[in-house]
Amino acid sequence: MKKAAFLILLAVAALLAGCEIVLTAPGILPGTPVTVGSDEGATETVDPGAAGRFELVVGDKPVRIDVYQEDATPDGDLMIRVLDKDNQPYAHTNNRNYFMDTEVEITGAAAQGVVVNAPYSINLPANFGKAYVMVNNMSSAAQTVTVKAFERNVVEREGFEISNPSNGATSVGYGGAILFLQQRDTYVYNGADGYTLTFTVPGDDYLHLQLQIEGTNTLLTPGQQAQLLNGDRLTVSARDGAYAGFCASVDPGCSDGIDTGEYSLTISQ
Structure with missing residues (x-):
């Protein structure tokens, strides 16, 4: 009898192990x-x-x-x-x-x-x-x-390497989206000194986005520019981490076309 009860307990434990139970x-x-x-x-x-x-x-x-x-x-x-x-x-x-x-x-x-x-x-x-x-x-x-x-198959930027334009181009662009509370996207500039960084968002700045350049302790809001130095570390976030968007136009899961949360980094001569 005890053996049968033990076997039943083992069977139940095995069943529960294969299930995701949230109480x-x-x-x-x-x-x-x-x-x-x-x-x-x-x-x-x-x-x-x-x-x-x-x-x-x-x-x-x-x-x-x-x-x-x-x-x-x-x-x-x-x-x-x-x-x-x-x-x-x-x-x-x-x-x-x-x-x-x-x-x-x-x-x-x-x-x-x-x-x-x-x-x-x-x-x-x-x-x-x-x-x-x-x-x-x-x-x-x-x-x-x-x-x-x-x-969502969302990839947050963490230490993403960016550089100045090359092969005759006058500018190069990078983009991302703040889609979670407290999200902080980080970039490392591996390029020549003196190129201009422009920080922009499409449409209205609902999220109060900001970009901080740690190398020179520069703080940009959308529409502003700054000069880059090799090794600069850039961090994009919403003010106080308290806001987030929910969609990026490059996200195949966003069929509604609303692109809040997006931002762009353009590096030019």
Whole structure:
């Protein structure tokens, strides 16, 4: 009898070892499950002044959460909040262009033309674990919302080597995107002294991006220039690390065409 019980325990242990089990902490309300990678997502109708609650699990790849409305309304009619496995706030947004740390107060949504296919989005880093998504309906009418989540093949720049133009070219460009809170992209300039660096972003600077050149302790904001010296280390980040975009036009997963988070580095004579 004892041997049989032992064998049953071994079988159960083997079964659990092959499963990814994420427990919900006591006292935390569960949400409607969202399957990462599902085109259907999960849908709820949220009454005015109420909030829909969803949950998902982020594994070893970054995940982009997209919240769609059945009938598009202006920015600000929804407020999206992401909570971690302990139900602690991580990020929020009421705007289709960017998201921010919850320590940054939402003061109002920027006016923009609403595109029906454009979601409110938030990126979560790899190994985030259990995430809860709260969709608050700030409008005066019920809203039908769908939450989807997809893995992202995002490569952050860390010590990426850049150089001056060559082979007769007068300039050379590099680009990246700030897509996560606290993200810092770093570059090392391996080129001749005296070339000009121009730091730009497409469209509006929603993220308050900045570029620091550590060699000369120079700080640039979009549209500014500086002279480079061989060995300079460049760091691009959002102000205080508190803002992030969610899409880059070169990302095949961004079919909506919104390119917030992107920036460009141009080195010229």
